[in-house]
Amino acid sequence: MIKCIAIDDEPHALRQLAEYIEAVPYLSLEGSFESAFDACNFLHDNAIDLIFVDINMPDINGIDFVKSLSKNVKIVFITAHSEFAYEGFQLDAADYLLKPISFTDFLKSANKVNERYFQQNSSLPEIQQNRDYLFIKSEYRVIRINFKDIKYIESKREYVKIFLDGSEPITTLMSIKKLEETLPGNMFMRVHRSFIVNLDKITVVERNRIIFDNKVYIPISENYGEKFQEYMEKGFV
Numbered sequence: 001m002i003k004c005i006a007i008d009d010e011p012h013a014l015r016q017l018a019e020y021i022e023a024v025p026y027l028s029l030e031g032s033f034e035s036a037f038d039a040c041n042f043l044h045d046n047a048i049d050l051i052f053v054d055i056n057m058p059d060i061n062g063i064d065f066v067k068s069l070s071k072n073v074k075i076v077f078i079t080a081h082s083e084f085a086y087e088g089f090q091l092d093a094a095d096y097l098l099k100p101i102s103f104t105d106f107l108k109s110a111n112k113v114n115e116r117y118f119q120q121n122s123s124l125p126e127i128q129q130n131r132d133y134l135f136i137k138s139e140y141r142v143i144r145i146n147f148k149d150i151k152y153i154e155s156k157r158e159y160v161k162i163f164l165d166g167s168e169p170i171t172t173l174m175s176i177k178k179l180e181e182t183l184p185g186n187m188f189m190r191v192h193r194s195f196i197v198n199l200d201k202i203t204v205v206e207r208n209r210i211i212f213d214n215k216v217y218i219p220i221s222e223n224y225g226e227k228f229q230e231y232m233e234k235g236f237v
Helices: 011-023 036-045 062-067 082-090 103-118 176-182 222-234
Strands: 002-007 027-033 050-054 074-079 095-098 127-129 133-138 141-146 150-156 159-164 167-173 188-192 195-198 209-212 216-219
Touching (some): 002 036, 027 036, 036 050, 050 062, 074 103, 133 167, 150 176, 195 216
Parallel strands (some): 050 074, 074 095
Antiparallel strands (some): 150 195, 209 216
């Protein structure tokens, strides 16, 4: 695990940053601080690998704070002002994030720092499976999802979005391939590089697409179409 702290004088930004850190499997949040002074006191007695620090703070700014640190601590600078970026990189910062920060941007930065400096195993298990349900890590929570409640799953590059009956979609950090390998093959089928569908939920197929709720259209790609057609033909009378 990469031991981290977060420093930002804005409470909302600090809470968001802490949640982002806790959502990444190979990062461990050891502390969060609204003041660089408080962070300095913590660092005096605790070894840390990586610091996410805002540059523009009222007591000690992030640049001066980092100048006081030992060289073996990696830094990701955070600021709302892009003009500070150059000075941050002059200090050999590991990365730089511009506010407002999305989780996607944060994750890209964390992955880059991990691969460049730490080589931590970022493929820790995101899924725990049982007979008719699985547990999914979503942000800082672990959520139980029953197979029968899943309608379809959409890939969003680093994420997948799981659409459910009767509740809001759940987003989790994993590949669609890994999820495809985990789901029971007699119940789920991949019909496109970006979509997996629950076969029990299909009621309408039209022009190489599956229609859910008369408003969601799932394309059936050529690469997966033959297997899906074989499934459909088994149901013909």
